[in-house]
Amino acid sequence: MREQEKVFKDPVHGYIYVHDPLIWDLINTREMQRLRRIRQLGTAYLTYPGGEHSRFAHSLGVYEVIRQVISHFERNGYGWPAEDRRLAYAAGLLHDIGHAPFSHALESVLLTQHEQWSEQIIRHPETEVHQVLADVAPDFPALVSDVIGKRYPGRIIVSLVSSQLDGDRLDYLMRDAVMTGVDYGRFDLPRIVRILVPKHDRLVARQSGQHTVEAYLLARYFMYWQVYFHPVCRAAEVLLRNLLERAKHLVRCGEREISPFSALNRLLAGGYGVADYLAVDDSLLLAAMHSWRDHPDGVLADLSRRLIDRHLPKYFELQAPLSQDRLSAVVDLVRTAGFDPAYYCTVDEIGTVYYDYYLGAQTGTHGDGLFLWDETSGALTEMSQVSEPIRAMAQETKRKVRRIYLPEEVAGDPRLSLQLNRWIRP
Amino acid sequence: MREQEKVFKDPVHGYIYVHDPLIWDLINTREMQRLRRIRQLGTAYLTYPGGEHSRFAHSLGVYEVIRQVISHFERNGYGWPAEDRRLAYAAGLLHDIGHAPFSHALESVLLTQHEQWSEQIIRHPETEVHQVLADVAPDFPALVSDVIGKRYPGRIIVSLVSSQLDGDRLDYLMRDAVMTGVDYGRFDLPRIVRILVPKHDRLVARQSGQHTVEAYLLARYFMYWQVYFHPVCRAAEVLLRNLLERAKHLVRCGEREISPFSALNRLLAGGYGVADYLAVDDSLLLAAMHSWRDHPDGVLADLSRRLIDRHLPKYFELQAPLSQDRLSAVVDLVRTAGFDPAYYCTVDEIGTVYYDYYLGAQTGTHGDGLFLWDETSGALTEMSQVSEPIRAMAQETKRKVRRIYLPEEVAGDPRLSLQLNRWIRP
Amino acid sequence: MREQEKVFKDPVHGYIYVHDPLIWDLINTREMQRLRRIRQLGTAYLTYPGGEHSRFAHSLGVYEVIRQVISHFERNGYGWPAEDRRLAYAAGLLHDIGHAPFSHALESVLLTQHEQWSEQIIRHPETEVHQVLADVAPDFPALVSDVIGKRYPGRIIVSLVSSQLDGDRLDYLMRDAVMTGVDYGRFDLPRIVRILVPKHDRLVARQSGQHTVEAYLLARYFMYWQVYFHPVCRAAEVLLRNLLERAKHLVRCGEREISPFSALNRLLAGGYGVADYLAVDDSLLLAAMHSWRDHPDGVLADLSRRLIDRHLPKYFELQAPLSQDRLSAVVDLVRTAGFDPAYYCTVDEIGTVYYDYYLGAQTGTHGDGLFLWDETSGALTEMSQVSEPIRAMAQETKRKVRRIYLPEEVAGDPRLSLQLNRWIRP
């Protein structure tokens, strides 16, 4: 009897099946285990109490979706490069290994990108993932890194990891919907898998699956508005980013030992390596904020207390960009109320947020469109050419949403709020 | 201790709660029990094996949704006419009591409408529902009938039973989605309930619920394409309608005793009353088809065998209406193959099917739009004014879908199919 | 590209996957399609409105479970006779093909067994299933019949179709639980599949799956009490059985044309063949009852009206078997009230009902126990040897439950009910 397959129980996929010992070994590396301590949705759990799931669970899920797609290809005898199966599994599992704590806020403060870090960690000879991958073949880590970096020549493998229908998106949309409880972010994942075909070296959907794909794209649209760009979720992100900016500012002004954690301090200072990067996780950042509650710098201490005790900034929706005059007036008001506007008055708009719903072929974040394949004619048609709701959704994204975030003390003060309303509303 | 509430276990709502003995008594009438023998989705179970649920379960569900909405109004202290609560419950529960077997096909053959039959049954002094209602007050049956007929002056009560957000639609969309397993027809029903407000004497949704309403309308759109207008579901409906037309034709040509069931025979003949109408259900119609398998009329016998053994007609999608010439050519082909085109060659298009997705204010099937209510300004805005996907969905409905249904023997014959393709495709 | 796999959407398994054209052809036979018109749970839909699913959906489900188990065996390289795969699929799909309408009541009146009919239908040269099977090989129908009849020498194949962990039970328990909404009848089906191993020529469960198996057996226990032996579900069965007994009695007294359906009449008369048996389904039986509402025989007419309008008999729980004296007293009372006790006074007890929960090795309905396999030692242990709750459950079944069913007019009459209580309660 061969070695028994291993499984993980999972609230999204039911079970995650692992047959290949390589995958098992990768899961057990220190770098993968670190993802258990990084929340998938950053600070969104402050809005959706169920949104407490980790990058680890998501990474297993990406692997599982890719496994299901490949199994579907092989069961139906579709031509595809079977020798690259492990490569696809490994790249799917590891694509987020470079994620910074709290998902996106720290990245934006450090001006770094998790995709590049994923590649660096995989290529770095001292990481455990590198060593496990190198046991397959000396160049295997580089191949995995190439798939994640989209340089690998086998485009279909790249598509499984990064495209409009990749394992990454299919898992995170479904997982975030299930965990936050946002029902209409759900879609029919088994049917999505079933309509996928490898054609012209990319992942496309059968024509007959048009409405399934529409439903999936609309689920993305809903998740975007109900979770990813939810005004209260954004409030927490704005607060966290300002807090980290302040910490960075203080470090760069000379306070090198700002936190009890040297790796975090080096990150904020700017000169750091893979080991430092990997030493930081959500718990470290939260613990740093705990230690900053009584920091001599009033701004850092105050913002830390606000985040930990969940006193989030309040927001006003802006119909149009504020004129320079009006923005100055608001800034003055915030300053007069005793707050440093650099950290307490933030304009947040689409574009500053990780942006992910479908825009059609030219402008998609992954640079590629989503195509339907006609079984009889063999032709490929781009989704927004055939579906009115999808075209409309793409239109809607042009609508700018802007919000201005201010401390509750300012936004909630009836006198100030009157003035604010005058300046903010046209 | 008051009488304990009663419940029904239900796959959609979990439980259906009944406190009012009136509702309990109505459920136990003969006319309500008849709905247990009428499938909610007609012949759709021939395509979706799970779609075997009855009008009875749906009717309980409509009542339950209305109960939840009213409880939400009362819990939140919204002003609404509480004295009409029972009226709303009863009208919701009974609105479908006049449904003909197999839901829509028989209606179209008899040129009758279930809404009118619902009213007639409620007003008819000899039905059990009438008697139970009349025990409340002599004019109560007439009031319930008025609500169903939308003549009742309390518009909010009418809205609970028939409007863009009524209990009927909210239940059947969700139920049909759950039972057929079409995941993306699901929406967040508890949240829909929570965003409803009675304003300006109608049921409107809070502004903050815009995306919830969008998701609900899009679920309608998906159910329409995946179930209600699914080509195979339509095939069975087309077959059933042709079969019933043939039976009616034979009856009207003089064969009064066409089936072993006198009530059914009278229905087909045209002179029938409430008792006859109520005596007919799905089982009677199916049993009649069983008895027609060996009927001397070859068309009736053949169509009955095809329906019972599930040999459904095949279809071709038409890009544009067929020219008269081409249609004649197809008709000739069908006739040459030995089939009577009147019963074996059917063009099916949107408009012939019960049509239900949202078209905006002017054109909605219930004549009214779906409005968002701005809590601050008090203004109402119609959905397609603010939502691009909803506007697009309404546009899409202008796209005509036409299909021509033919017997498998014709459609599947390679020689004929070649000719057909030439005539049918432009 | 090979032919694309086909699927059915299913509320229990999500999707049912069909790769083998044989299975597809079997599904499309007339005999399989007939199962769409036979309710899985007989009259239970009169108690659980959701319990309206058919034997057809269940039969697909049995096939799907067997497909999953075999795929699990093959994926994990367990030794098993792969050449018998189609045989297992076909036998699973067809095992219920001989079911009579309303599942069990007619069987008990006709003193026939659906398992034998399944075999007969498969072996009969004129049925479509026979012809499809015979296309595989001339002796294939006989092999399939042997598997269903448990005579096939490959015991593992037989176990997949009939054993304590067979596809039949695994599907119907789960399906009945899902459809009736009885949550605690659910169990973890994917995990059950995963712990199965073919050992010593039978289907056993890995030791590590003990609690999974316990949960499955307890789910059976709960379904038994909450659905299969629910007092109101039994009330409808008792009524239906009495009604059919009366019809049989009248036929055997000479009224050969009791219903408009000659096949049903021949069934009740006793001399009938496969074609007659297959011509009868739920709709025919219901339509017969419709026609009997005005039958000159008062008992048949009354029982038909009661069933169709859902006026079910009422019950009293009996602590012990009634003494002959007391039973006579009750019978007299029923007769005095104007009802024929042979059809209106029924004692229902465990043993008269299709009995299915686990009793340990010796006494199981399928004659075999449920065994755990210890991976290290290779030993097999029977479940009730290691699990206290399972042993206890088996004990509990010794508790006899007896109920006496009487017409509401008798049971609800306060004067009679007083006397009844005196006689019935000790």
Place this chain on the structure above:
Amino acid sequence: MREQEKVFKDPVHGYIYVHDPLIWDLINTREMQRLRRIRQLGTAYLTYPGGEHSRFAHSLGVYEVIRQVISHFERNGYGWPAEDRRLAYAAGLLHDIGHAPFSHALESVLLTQHEQWSEQIIRHPETEVHQVLADVAPDFPALVSDVIGKRYPGRIIVSLVSSQLDGDRLDYLMRDAVMTGVDYGRFDLPRIVRILVPKHDRLVARQSGQHTVEAYLLARYFMYWQVYFHPVCRAAEVLLRNLLERAKHLVRCGEREISPFSALNRLLAGGYGVADYLAVDDSLLLAAMHSWRDHPDGVLADLSRRLIDRHLPKYFELQAPLSQDRLSAVVDLVRTAGFDPAYYCTVDEIGTVYYDYYLGAQTGTHGDGLFLWDETSGALTEMSQVSEPIRAMAQETKRKVRRIYLPEEVAGDPRLSLQLNRWIRP
């Protein structure tokens, strides 16, 4: 219009409804927000990736269950002390406010109990929860504390928070089952709520709900074995406890500044107050372990690395308690392999784990039994008197489960493992 009810989306209850502003204000206190940073299941997320939910979500859930039960009482007109509604809500919401990080391990090391801390935090005049409660009435904090401490004279209120059917258990069992994905830990919560009645000043279940209660108690049994006492879940707990014991040992030997966090240091040292206790959460403990990876004490450093990188100890099941001789032999072996047995050789048995399944009236953890109420006679019967499976389950708990945990280096060494097997197995 009254203030709109507020809701939280929740994966277990769908929505959590908050009408009372007191509850809203309590949720927004610093002490409640701290529970967002304490995982409900401690280290179980290292075994069940989905088990990442917090005490905060659970606390909302307890409140919601209590709200549903009270609403059911009031809807059905059951007599109960409505004036204590807020008290029940507040006590349910706050009962876990004193939980230490990682749920149970730190408690056992500090020899403290979260229930007492909950009371202390509520009574302490400087906490925000105290201040919010005291705004209701000066003695309100004391009343809430009395309910949690089971000293409050209104026993029914106490029962809602602590009894065999309390909101605490009903929520955590269901939540843990949903989040870990252990299907058979689920039960029918809405039906449990519906069968509850306040009788004889306690919370009892209607007789007719016997099987519902059985299913709930069996779900507890399964959760116990599949999650709470799962050997790998216990491995992580054993490792964490040993690690914390080592840290405490070092502190008590003089290393007062063992971590960067003074509050944690004071906890480990033994002299600490409410503020210190509240300053510690999961993130602080994890961050401390990060800082201990390079600690000069080899044991602390090694255990920290093992926990963070998930190198859990391995286990052997013991059939019987090890004799002193054999235990000494194992201890020697561990020592010889270079590990300090005090921290690397742990016997774990039932009784050392938070123990929670039903044992009958005398021995239940909350000292009280679970009773069924007969509506006709008014009698109460204890569950294990009427239900064989429940009696059996209670028996089964007498079965001692003992495991010995050792480092992988020892347990996995084939030579050592041979010796171990000889000593450990009888």
